[in-house]
Amino acid sequence: MPPRKRKAVQPPSTTSTSTTSTTSTRQTRARKQVPVPVPVPVVTIDSDSDSDFQSVVVVQSVKRSTTQTTRSTQGTRTRTTRANLTPANSTSSTSSTGSTGPTRSTCVIDLVNDDLDPPPHPPPFQQHQHQHQQLQLQQQQPQTKRNPTPEQQRIIDFGATLNHNSGGVVVRIVAGAGTGKTTTLQLLAETLTKNRHRILYIVYNKAAQTDAEERFKHLGPMVQCRTMHGAAMQYMTKPSPSFEFVPVDDHELIKKIERDYSNTVRLWMQHNFKGPPVTSANAAESAKAMQKRIQLCCFYIFKTLETFYRSSHPRQKLSDTWLTYYPAKLKHQSDWKFPEGRFYVDAAAAIWDKMWTGQFPITHDAYLKYAQLGNFVLPPYITTILMDESQDSSACQLDLFVVQLAKNPFNTHPRTRNIFIVGDAAQSIYYFRGARPKELAQIQNHFEASNQSGFTSFTDFSLTRSFRFGETVARVANTLLWMKSNSPQAKDFNPYCLVGGSSTPGTLLSASEELPYPYTIIARSGLKLIMKGLEALAKHKQRFPDPSTPPLRIAINGNAKEYHGKMKDALDVYRLWKKQKPINPKFHEWETFEEFEKDVQDRELGEYVLLITLVETYQDETPSTILSFETSILTPNHTLHTADIILSTAHQSKGLEYDHVEVSDDFIDLEPKEKKRDDSSTAGFRRGTQVPPTNEPKEKVMEWGLKAWGDDLNLWYVAVTRPKKLLKLPDRWWGIMEYMEMVREGKTGLSLDGKEALREEDVKALKTLFGGLDGYLEGRFWR
Secondary structure, eight states, X not given: XXXXXXXXXXXXXXXXXXXXXXXXXXXHHHHSOOOOOEEOOOEEEEEOTTSXXXXXXXXXXXXXXXXXXXXXTTEEEEEEEOSOEEETTOSOTTXXXXXXXXXXXXXXXXXXXXXXXXXXXXXXXXXXXXXXXXXXXXXXXXXTTXXXXXXXXXXXXXXXXXXXXXXXXXXXXXXXXXXXXXXXXXXXXXXXXXXXXXXEEEESSHHHHHHHHHHTGGGGGGEEEEEHHHHHHHHBOOSSTTOOOOXXXXXXXXXXXXXXXXXXXXXXXXXXXXXXXXXXXXXXXXXXXXXXXXXXXXXXXXXXXXXXXXXXXXXXXXXXXXXXXXXHHHHIIIIIOSOOXXXXXXXXXXXXXXXXXXXXXXXXXXXXXXXXXXXXXXXXTEEEEEEOSGGGOOHHHHIIIIIIHHHOTTOOOSSOOEEEEEEOGGGOOOGGGTOOHHHHHTTXXXXXXXXXXXXXXXXXXXXXXXXXXOHHHHHHHHHHHHHXXXXXXXXXXXXXXXXXXXXXXOEEEOTTSOOOSSEEEEESSHHXXXXXXXHHHHXXXXXXXXXXXXXXXXXXXXXXXHHHHHHHHHHHHHHHHTTOOOSSGGGTTOSSHHHHHHHHHHTTOGGGHHHHXXXXXXXXXXXXXXXXXXXXXXXXXXXXXXXXXXXXXXXXXXXXXXXXXXXXXXXXXXXXXXXXXXXXXXXXXXXXXXXOOOOSOOOOOEEEOOOSXXXXXXXXXXXXXXXXXXXXXXXXXXXXXXXXXXXXXXOOXXXXXXXXXXXXXXXXXXXXXXXXXXXXXTTOOOO
8 A cells, every 4th residue: 555645744934042933834945945957958869770760968067046935933045056066075976985985075066156947848749759758677798898996806815815715705785876787797697607606696576587688799708697485496306207397476375375275274263262152143244254264274274384485494494483463463363363373374374284295285385395304406616606686585585695605504515605695784675475585694694603504704795886877866866875774674674875967956846846858657556657658648639728739648668458347347346436346256255345345455465456546635626537547648658769758666666767757745754753671771872882881861862763673765756866967856855854954953843743842952954964964974884
C-alpha cells in the first residue's frame, strides 16, 4: 500500500524569545524555487548506424536564479541562491579519493541576483524531435578507453596482485549510484584473466546476465555469467540420479499446500479455535469463515517455509518455533486466541523433506536453498567469484556464494578462491523478496573471528565518484545517505558520500516548476504513476487546446501488457466495490470489497494492491479513469525512446538514468523522532566501541524516523540518483529542508507539522541532529 500522504508543511518562524510562532504560508516556499535552465541551441549530432534517426544531445545550458524570501515575525529577509553547489576551498569536484571514503570539502551556495522569468513551455513535438537519448542504461557498453579513477585503479591494481599461490581473499566493494561499477568490474575481470583466473560472474536477473554475456564475450570461456539460480542449478548435486528439477512458481506451491493440508488444518482449527457457537442461522457464515482461516493457515505454512529457505540456517533449525512466520504469531495472539505451537514449522519441515523425494513441487528459491545446504560443487578451475548487486541478496544467497565458497565448510573445493562482492545497502529495494542488506554490511564477521579459512584478508573498497550527475544532485543524494546513517538503519549501513563527477553541475526544481520535455516521472507506487500520467495529459490539453496540436506521448517503463491486464482486473474490483458480481472467476471467492481488501492484506496478495488503491481513490470515476488511461497512454504504445514523458516506478528505474527527472510525492515522509534511550548511550561514539557506564542524566538524542528494516528511504535514494541534469523534487522534500534550516538558525520552536510547541531539550536535540549534515558532507560519518 502507498505510504500515508502528507502535504509538506511550511515550517513556522519564531522570535528569539518565544517557542511558538505562526505558520509560514505556502507562498513563502513558492518564492524559494530553484530555476529551470533555459536551453541553448548548442548541440552535437551523432549519426547512429543502427537506427533510422539521429540523437540530439544538449551539451550546454544557461542557469537562472530566483529570489528566495523567508519571513519571520521580525521582518523579511531576502537572498538569491543559485542551485548548483560548489565545494569551498576545492579546486575540483573530481579529485582523487581514498578507498575508505572521499576527502570532502564544505559545499557552499553561490549567490547571484537574477530576475529572469522562465521561458514559455514549448510543445513537446517542437522541443525534442528524434531526441531518443533521454533514456540510457546505466549498464551500457562502458567506455573502456576512459582512464580509471583512482578508486577504480586501486581495485584493478589489487586484482593484479592475486595469483594462484596467493591464497584467497574476500573483497567488498561499496559502489554508489552512477559510480562506474560495471566498468570497474569489466576492467577487473580483464586484469584477473590475464593472470589466468577463471571467473564466475553472478548477476541478479536474466536481463543482467544477457547484458553481462555481451560485455564479457571478448574474454571467451574465462568468464561465465550466471544468475544465482542458474549457477545453483548448474552446479548442484541431485538428491538421486533420477531426480528431475521442474520448478514451479509460489502460487502453484500454495495451491498444493491447500490441497494436501486443508483437512489437517481444519481438524487443528476445530480443536483449538473458540469461535461463536454454530447454529442453523449462522452455519453458512461459519463455514465460510472456517474456510478463510484454513486458507490463511496454508499461506502461513508457505511463508514459514519461505522464511527458512531465504535464511542461512541448516535443516535442523526448521524445527525451531522461532522460525514461524511472524504475522502468523500475531494472528494467533490477536484474532484466533490460541497458540500456534509447532504446527507451522512441523508442516513446513514435512513439505521440505517431501520436495526432495518427488512428493512435493519445488520452487526456484527452494532448490537454491537445497544447494546452500551442502549440495553445491563448483568446478576447481573457477578461481574467482564476482557477485554483482549483492545488496539484494538473501542470507541464503550470500552464504552460498560468499561464505561457503570462501570457508569451504564441506571440503568440496581443493583450494581457496577470491570472492568480490559488489553492492550498496542504500540501493537495496527488494526487502519483500528477501533482500537483507545487513548480511552484506556484516559479512566480514564471518572471516574476522579466525583465520582458519585460509584467507589472507578481508578487504573493503569503495566507488564514490558518480559519472552520472554533478554536485547539485550529489548533495541531495548525500543528504539521504546522512539520514540513513542517523536512523535505526545505521547499524546495517557502511556510510559513504558521493562526489558529483559530471561536468554538468545539475539543477534542482521545485514542485511548481516545469521540466522541459522529455522527462521521466519516478513514483513509489503504480497508482501515483497513473495519476501523474493523467494529470500531465490534462495540463497538455489545457496548454495547447488547438486540436491540431500533436498529442502528448507518454510511455510506461515496464510491461504495458501487464498494465492492460491490471486495468481489466480493476474493473472487477470496482464491481466488488459497487456490490456487483465480478466477471473474472478468479474474483468470485470474494463477495464484498471489504472481504477482498482484508484478504489482500492478510495473504499479502501484492498484485492486487494497485487495484484497491485505484478504486478507493477514484471511486465512481474509476471506469472513466481506466478508460482514459488505456486510450491515451496504454493503447498508443509509445516507446521509451520517442516519449515526451516516461512513467516509471522506483523499482523499474533501478539501473537506468535520464536527463530530466521528476520525483513524485508518494515516497515516505522524512521526519525526525526521539531516539530510544537504550540506543542513545552510544551517541557520539564510533560503532563497536564500549561506552563507560555513567549515572549522569542522558541528553535527548534525535534521529530520522525510519524502521530498522525495510527499504522506503532507499527508494528515495534510487529515485533522486537517476537524473543527469535536472531534478524536480516534491514539496515534502523542500519542506523538510526548510525546516532543518529554520531549526538550525533558531527561527522556529515548533514541530515539523507546526502543531506542537517543542521543549527546549527537543530543539537542542534537533539542532544537534541537523548540524551533523555538514560534517557528513565533509566525510565525518560519525556523530
